[in-house]
Amino acid sequence: MKRIALIPGSDIWQGIFTAKHLDRLRQFGELIVNSSPGKPSKERVAEMIRDADIAITSWGCPAFDAEVLREASRLKLVAHAAGTVKYVVTPELIDRGIRVSSANEALGIGVAETALGLTIASLKRMWQLSQSTRQGLWEEGKELIRELYGLTIGVVGAGKAGRHYIRLLRQFEVDILLYDPIVSEEQAAVLGCRKVEFAELLDMSDVISIHAPSIPETDRMFNRQAFSRMKDDAVLINTARGSLIDEDDLAAELAKGRFTACIDVTDQEPPSADHPFRTLPNVILIPHIAGAVNNGKQRMGRHAVEEVGRFLAGQPLEGEVDLRNLHVLA
Structure with missing residues (x-):
C-alpha cells in the first residue's frame, strides 16, 4: 500500500x-x-x-x-x-x-479571472462612476466608458495565469498581443494571440496585464521608460509580482493622470500607510487577492x-x- x-x-x-x-x-x-x-x-x-x-x-x-x-x-x-x-x-x-x-494551473485560474474582472471594471470605469454616484451625480463620466470590444490587450507572460487570461479574452472581439521571450510565434498563434516585442506591446495596448515571473530578467521591467510608451487612458494590471514594477516611477507617471493602474501585488506587502498607491485617484489597489482565496x-x-x-x-x-x-x- x-x-x-x-x-x-x-x-x-x-x-x-x-x-x-x-x-x-x-x-x-x-x-x-x-x-x-x-x-x-x-x-x-x-x-x-x-x-x-x-x-x-x-x-x-x-x-x-x-x-x-x-x-x-x-x-x-x-x-x-x-x-x-x-x-x-x-x-x-x-x-x-x-x-x-x-498547482500553478489551478492557482492561475483565479489570477486570470481576477485580471479579467479588473479589465472589464476599469474599462467600464466602475471605480470612478461608483464614487461619482455616491456624490449625487449620474451621467457624468459615462462618455469615457469603453467596452471590451475592438481594443488591443497586451499580455506579458504566458505562464499558467497568462494563458488562461488569453483563453478568457478569446470570448471577446479584441486583438491580443503577447510578450514572452520563450514562446514562439507559432505557439502564440495556437494560443490565439500575436507574439510581439515588449516595446510594441507598450505602444499598441489599451490594456496591459502582467503575468510574468519574478526573476532577474523581469525586475523593474515596468519603469519610467516603459510607462512613457504607454497610451493615454491605458489600463495597467499587475496580478503577478510587485518586483516587476518600479513603484516610484509608476507613482510619478500616474500623478500625471494619463492612465489607470490596477495593483493586486506590491513590492512590499502590505505597502506603507503613506504609499502613493493608497491615495492616487487612478489606482485601484487590492490586497493580493487575485490568486486562491x-x-x-x-x-x-x-x-x-x-x-x-x-x-x-x-x-x-x-x-x-x-x-x-x-x-x-x-
Whole structure:
C-alpha cells in the first residue's frame, strides 16, 4: 500500500483540502496527516516522509534538503498544493530524481479571472462612476466608458495565469498581443494571440496585464521608460509580482493622470500607510487577492489529489515541473 504524507500545518491544509479530498486520498493508500498548526519543522517533515511514497506540500513547508530527505528512501513524488515550488525544491531533491508537481494551473485560474474582472471594471470605469454616484451625480463620466470590444490587450507572460487570461479574452472581439521571450510565434498563434516585442506591446495596448515571473530578467521591467510608451487612458494590471514594477516611477507617471493602474501585488506587502498607491485617484489597489482565496484554495487541493491519482495510475502529470527550467518559473 502506498503511503501519502500531508505535510502542511493543519491551519493551512484545512483551507485547501475538503473531507471529500481526504477520502479520495485514503482510497489511494495510507494517509498520514499533520494534525498540528503552524509551519512544520524540518524534523517533523523528515519524520512524516520517512516511509512515504508521496508528499503533499503547500504554503509554509520547509525546503526538502538533505536533512529532510535523509531517510526518505521511498519518496517518489512531491505534489505541491500551491503555486511556486522554488522554496521546496533543492539540489538534493533534484539529484534523487523525485518528481515535483505544482498547482500553478489551478492557482492561475483565479489570477486570470481576477485580471479579467479588473479589465472589464476599469474599462467600464466602475471605480470612478461608483464614487461619482455616491456624490449625487449620474451621467457624468459615462462618455469615457469603453467596452471590451475592438481594443488591443497586451499580455506579458504566458505562464499558467497568462494563458488562461488569453483563453478568457478569446470570448471577446479584441486583438491580443503577447510578450514572452520563450514562446514562439507559432505557439502564440495556437494560443490565439500575436507574439510581439515588449516595446510594441507598450505602444499598441489599451490594456496591459502582467503575468510574468519574478526573476532577474523581469525586475523593474515596468519603469519610467516603459510607462512613457504607454497610451493615454491605458489600463495597467499587475496580478503577478510587485518586483516587476518600479513603484516610484509608476507613482510619478500616474500623478500625471494619463492612465489607470490596477495593483493586486506590491513590492512590499502590505505597502506603507503613506504609499502613493493608497491615495492616487487612478489606482485601484487590492490586497493580493487575485490568486486562491477562501473557497478558491480548494481548487488547488483538488488538483493535488488528481495529480496523486495520475501518478499512481502511471499517467502524465498535468502540473509536473521541469526542474531544469526552475530559474525561469514563477
